[in-house]
Amino acid sequence: MNLIRSELMKIRTTNVWWLFGIGVLVFTALSVTLWIFAGNQLIDDASSNAVFQPPPPEFEMSPEQLAEAQRQFELQHDISRVLSGAAAQIYTSGQFFGLLFVSLLGVILVTNEYYHQTATATFLTTPQRTKVILAKLGTASLAALIFWVGTTAISGIAGSIFFSSKGYSSQLGEWPVTRAVLMNGLAYGLWGILGVGLGVLIRNQIGAVITVAAGYLLGTYVVQIAAFLASQLFKSDWVQKASVIWPSVASEAMVSTEPIFSNPPPWWVGALILIGWGLVLGLVGTLITRKRDIA
Amino acid sequence: MTLTEDGQIVVSGLTKHYGKVKAVDDLSFAVRSGRVTGFLGPNGAGKTTTLRMILNLVTPTSGTATIGGQRYSDFPHPVRQVGAILEASAAHKGRTGRNHLRIMCAAAGLPLSRADEALELVGLTPAAKRKFRGYSLGMRQRLGIASAMLGDPKALILDEPANGLDPEGIRWMRDLLRKFAGEGRTVLVSSHLLSEMELLADDIVIIANGKLVKQGPVETIVNGISQAERVRVRTPDADKLAQALAGKATVTQENGVLLVTGIGAPAVGEAALRAGVVLHELVEERPDLEQVFLELTAGKAGIR
Numbered sequence: 001m002n003l004i005r006s007e008l009m010k011i012r013t014t015n016v017w018w019l020f021g022i023g024v025l026v027f028t029a030l031s032v033t034l035w036i037f038a039g040n041q042l043i044d045d046a047s048s049n050a051v052f053q054p055p056p057p058e059f060e061m062s063p064e065q066l067a068e069a070q071r072q073f074e075l076q077h078d079i080s081r082v083l084s085g086a087a088a089q090i091y092t093s094g095q096f097f098g099l100l101f102v103s104l105l106g107v108i109l110v111t112n113e114y115y116h117q118t119a120t121a122t123f124l125t126t127p128q129r130t131k132v133i134l135a136k137l138g139t140a141s142l143a144a145l146i147f148w149v150g151t152t153a154i155s156g157i158a159g160s161i162f163f164s165s166k167g168y169s170s171q172l173g174e175w176p177v178t179r180a181v182l183m184n185g186l187a188y189g190l191w192g193i194l195g196v197g198l199g200v201l202i203r204n205q206i207g208a209v210i211t212v213a214a215g216y217l218l219g220t221y222v223v224q225i226a227a228f229l230a231s232q233l234f235k236s237d238w239v240q241k242a243s244v245i246w247p248s249v250a251s252e253a254m255v256s257t258e259p260i261f262s263n264p265p266p267w268w269v270g271a272l273i274l275i276g277w278g279l280v281l282g283l284v285g286t287l288i289t290r291k292r293d294i295a
Numbered sequence: 296m297t298l299t300e301d302g303q304i305v306v307s308g309l310t311k312h313y314g315k316v317k318a319v320d321d322l323s324f325a326v327r328s329g330r331v332t333g334f335l336g337p338n339g340a341g342k343t344t345t346l347r348m349i350l351n352l353v354t355p356t357s358g359t360a361t362i363g364g365q366r367y368s369d370f371p372h373p374v375r376q377v378g379a380i381l382e383a384s385a386a387h388k389g390r391t392g393r394n395h396l397r398i399m400c401a402a403a404g405l406p407l408s409r410a411d412e413a414l415e416l417v418g419l420t421p422a423a424k425r426k427f428r429g430y431s432l433g434m435r436q437r438l439g440i441a442s443a444m445l446g447d448p449k450a451l452i453l454d455e456p457a458n459g460l461d462p463e464g465i466r467w468m469r470d471l472l473r474k475f476a477g478e479g480r481t482v483l484v485s486s487h488l489l490s491e492m493e494l495l496a497d498d499i500v501i502i503a504n505g506k507l508v509k510q511g512p513v514e515t516i517v518n519g520i521s522q523a524e525r526v527r528v529r530t531p532d533a534d535k536l537a538q539a540l541a542g543k544a545t546v547t548q549e550n551g552v553l554l555v556t557g558i559g560a561p562a563v564g565e566a567a568l569r570a571g572v573v574l575h576e577l578v579e580e581r582p583d584l585e586q587v588f589l590e591l592t593a594g595k596a597g598i599r
């Protein structure tokens with residue numbers, strides 16, 4: 001407990017936390033606005049009185065294609081499904097950048113000790129290194145949860161106003177929506193842990209920050225594109241599903257009420273994979289820290 | 296356990312290999328409480344590595360180090376047992392000195408008010424709320440001492456604390472350490488300059504190449520070499536005197552000055568009188584610590 005208090009003071013007594021806090025809030029506000037516009041469009045479409053019109057005969061659709069087109073149409077006009085999908089998106093707004101910032105916070109919590117040569121003071125005060133690293137893991141996820149509360153407050157308020165202005169309930173009571181919000185919190189907490197683990201692995205601060213940011217921003221696209229191409233090549237969507245192994249894809253999967261692929265990995269696969277990453281990186285980080293010479 | 300054993304530091308068979316480099320090689324020595332012990336050796340001798348091993352920051356290849364009979368990592372509240380100031384140790388540049396200390400207090404379970412008391416003790420109160428980035432070297436050393444004093448420890452371990460201090464700061468540090476030892480605590484201070492230790496240390500431990508060269512009270516070590524005593528003579532007839540002394544002593548000539556080893560000043564004076572040589576200067580030179588130190592570690596200080 002003393003150690004977590006000490007680690008929280010380390011965050012509070014420097015500029016990072018509020019710089020990151022502002023960054024996360026700005027991105028959240030932007031993405032809430034975007035998702036509200038998109039959701040507005042989808043809800044208007046869904047609530048229109050349109051009925052399915054079979055395409056004219058020149059399209060020459062097979063009966064299966066026709067059935068699929070009708071199924072898609074009905075999904076898009078299933079108002080409760082559209083509502084909860086939009087709500088989950090809105091209430092987890094800003095996740096993409098939020099998770100990046102939170103993991104960078106974890107990275108910095110560790111690499112600062114080497115960059116500013118405070119590791120000596122830290123380990124002199126607490127020679128039981130496992131305790132120190134556990135405190136860092138706990139602190140990073142705690143700080144991450146605070147970020148989650150902040151972003152969820154913004155999107156919660158904006159989203160509730162939006163839904164009530166459309167004459168719907170806030171949707172927060174719907175299980176898939178509640179689940180998405182909770183899973184988003186879990187994702188935040190776990191990304192804090194991933195950050196600490198990565199910070200231990202790459203102790204050079206600039207190197208670690210660049211690696212994490214690039215792995216997160218570029219890596220996500222590279223993995224998704226590679227998985228898509230591979231799935232085309234092997235004519236199997238198994239490969240594409242496998243991209244959920246990548247942590248940022250896994251955290252997207254966790255919060256979606258909707259499949260992000262045609263045949264979706266369920267949300268709990270994403271959650272399990274991310275928990276796995278958290279455990280592995282947390283453990284590796286602890287073991288390395290126990291062994292490492294502080295010179 | 297008696298009071299004097301309380302903060303005693305015992306290093307036994309301590310060894311650290313970095314690849315092929317034996318930074319510390321089977322080193323054993325003991326540091327008594329109530330005294331200041333100087334830990335001496337040329338640069339690269341292995342002082343920092345040894346101190347870091349005592350403090351559990353570097354894992355020894357073999358051997359042990361204990362403080363008051365316990366390993367550092369076994370102390371439930373190490374800050375209350377040992378205070379340390381080490382090289383390559385600093386505070387976050389964007390953090391105030393006071394916050395740096397408060398963070399340590401929080402981790403050590405000490406009241407946060409100890410931070411202000413420690414700052415007062417080292418005279419850093421006016422700079423307490425300034426960021427570490429703007430601290431001078433002397434202020435950084437003072438902050439280091441404040442952090443070492445936080446837990447009112449029984450032992451102090453300092454790695455080259457005089458580096459970067461001005462003469463006034465060095466005197467201040469010396470007084471502080473003497474006072475600390477006077478209270479019955481243990482003080483272990485490393486340095487690569489013996490002259491710094493002459494005024495400060497009661498005991499010295501000298502290492503070179505990671506190995507122990509000599510340890511003991513300062514006087515014993517200096518007197519142990521007193522046969523190397525020499526006499527300095529200035530005379531207009533240097534050659535004549537050198538001839539007169541030939542066979543009785545070793546004489547070297549250095550821009551008109553004769554350096555005589557093997558006999559004392561009275562014997563040199565008598566020889567001069569018999570040879571009819573006028574003397575302008577006749578001094579018996581006792582070796583100072585620095586000379587002893589250089590002799591002891593000569594040729595062992597090479598880059599490894």
Ligand SMILES: Nc1ncnc2c1ncn2[C@@H]1O[C@H](COP(=O)(O)OP(=O)(O)O)[C@@H](O)[C@H]1O
Pocket residue numbers: 295313316317318319336337338339340341342343344345599
């Ligand atoms: N982390 C390290 N990796 C490799 N070699 C090291 C490391 N730390 C110290 N050394 C080597 O060990 C020897 C002793 O270094 P050190 O303990 O710093 O000496 P001192 O403090 O007496 O100047 C030197 O040769 C140094 O180059």
Ligand SMILES: [Mg+2]
Pocket residue numbers: 339342343344382454455
């Ligand atoms: Mg050194």
